[in-house]
Amino acid sequence: MALDDITSDVIADLLAARMAEPKVKKNRRADDNRTTSRSTAEKMLALVRSILRAAHSWEWIDRVPAIQLQENGKPKEDYRWLTRPEAERLYDELADHLRAPYLFALATGWREQNVLRLEWSRVDVARRVAWIPAPHAKGKRAIGAPLNDQAMKVLEMQKGKNKDWVFPNEEGQPYTRGNNHGFKAAQRRAKIQPLRWHDLRHTWASWHVMAGTSLRALMELGGWRSYQSVLRYSHLSPEHLALDAARLPTLGSGAKTVQAMK
Known part of the structure; x- marks a missing residue:
């Protein structure tokens, strides 16, 4: 598949297909019907994302399609920083x-x-x-x-x-x-x-x-x-959005409004 043809939908389909595959495990029992876990499938997506980011840095593609990795159902931050x-x-x-x-x-x-x-x-x-x-x-x-x-x-x-x-x-x-x-x-x-x-x-x-x-x-x-x-x-x-946040006017100054906000 050409790099330009890889979209977020293609990646979502790839994730679903990988998670539908049988779980790979040594000495797997014949009656073990478990499929690949999301965490395992996301390791593949992380590699795909790295490749696409490299392609973007080399100006082979105009943008990197969104790839949302999750951990325990929550979005996963892809970097670490020190306090x-x-x-x-x-x-x-x-x-x-x-x-x-x-x-x-x-x-x-x-x-x-x-x-x-x-x-x-x-x-x-x-x-x-x-x-x-x-x-x-x-x-x-x-x-x-x-x-x-x-x-x-x-x-x-x-x-x-x-x-x-x-x-x-x-x-x-x-x-x-x-x-x-x-x-x-x-x-x-x-x-x-x-x-x-x-x-x-x-x-x-x-x-x-x-x-x-x-x-x-x-x-x-x-x-x-x-x-x-x-x-x-x-x-x-x-904080840089503070001026924009302040653009909205304060809700009415009438007696009923003031009383309701107390």
Whole structure:
């Protein structure tokens, strides 16, 4: 099936067909007539959604059809973000070499490899900006990012460690992964729910929206090419709708209305 032909209806039919299939289980009894569970079927849908999102990021399709995953009958949020107390506890438990890139990721929202492979040649300390070259950006389009106070403090900490790489390892090369066993062990010690390194980007975006950053500004700061990509964070800051909510006039000021509202 062509990507353009995959619609929400097609996906709904796919889910129904998968759930109608016999449950796959080793040593299944002949009289076991159970069918595939919704959670199992949704694992397939999650893969389909990932493929469609990738196709959208490569501009192969104009939009991604809605795929509503559920858990126990409730909509499932597809990302995880840290509260500030959680972020501080995790920082305290991280190995020393992970602390600087961790803080930089929370300050910029950059993806894992963009942080770990940052070169000094792409940092302008005087102007407080840094760049991600097009070949290293997810959308294959160069991204320029302003650096806030937190990011600048991290760069100051890393100054002089290596002439090429901002976050070098002991051999003078960039670290391969941030989302490693040490990162996961630190989460357990900090007593927080599991998260991936990429969830630091979601944390950065969530904190921005809750601080009042508009979705349009967030889209530019994060290097997203689609407004749809930042709508997932809109529920975190309903305050921006306050002026619109106030447009409705107050219901009558007559004596009967006032009395009824008491």
